[in-house]
Amino acid sequence: MCHNCVVSTAKRAYGGVSAADRRAQRRDALLDAAHEIVGTRGFAKLTVSGLCAEAGLNERYYYESFGNLEAVLTALFDRIVAELGRVILEAVASAPDNADAKSRAAIGAAVDMLIDDPCTVRILFTEALIHPTLAARRSETMHTLASLVVSAGQQYYGPATALQVGDRAHFAAMHLVGGLHETITGWIDGTLPISRDELVDRSTELFVLVGGYLAGETYPAR
Incomplete structure (x- = not known):
């Protein structure tokens, strides 16, 4: 044959x-x-x-x-993060063209995805903290999400503002993303007793305030 x-x-x-x-x-x-x-x-x-x-x-x-099983866990984590990124980007793209609406849409979409799936919550907020492989992956993911925030800010505020802000944008985004992660963790485990809408509203306020501050600040010469 x-x-x-x-x-x-x-x-x-x-x-x-x-x-x-x-x-x-x-x-x-x-x-x-x-x-x-x-x-x-x-x-x-x-x-x-x-x-x-x-x-x-x-x-x-x-x-x-x-x-091996670690490869399974890594692939699972990456798939969840990819889905989270997709949900956030779609929400931002469909939101009205203002900083408050886009920030609210992104944060709300992320929170709602977690509300809908307790298994995802455990994988991202418990297993990712105690498993060494996922701990490293989680750190990379935080930088990736921060880069998404920076990219969205650059598109909204424009290239001139992005050039003015420089690497402070990623620094601020890391603080915001890291803080949001910890805030959501507290909300999920019950140590932060506020409603879903309060969580989204307060988080949105901080994102908008920081973005507006950076966009409007003129840095002194050094």
Whole structure:
């Protein structure tokens, strides 16, 4: 039999779904299963056999996509962060063109995503603090989110203001994002007894105040 024919048959779509798409679907199923296990019981309860059982897949499909359980956890964390970024950007894009509305939309979208999924809350706010791999990933994510804030500010206030503010923008954004993270943590665990709307309103006020202050400040020569 022609070798090329064998290869072609192996790569042929099955039921209208290509081999690559089927592999992606299996990977997503494993991540969905990891989301449920880690989000309800923690990373300590995540095993290969348990993960595959939850996903309804043979263990050989696990090794098709992941080398170890830490790789699963990292991929899960990255998927959640990517979804959070998508939700925030979509909210900002659809909000009216003023600083208050765009800040409120971004913060509200992030808070609502967390409200809707307790598993995501545990992964981001508990497991990410106690697992060494995720702790490093979390630090990178904070810088990424801060960069999103800076980018949004630059687009809103314009290139001249962005040039004037310089690297102080990222410094301020790190404070805002880090503070928002801690504030949301306190709100979730009940140590900050305020409503969802109060959380969004007060956080929005701080973001707008800091952004406006930086945009209107003329820095002295040094």
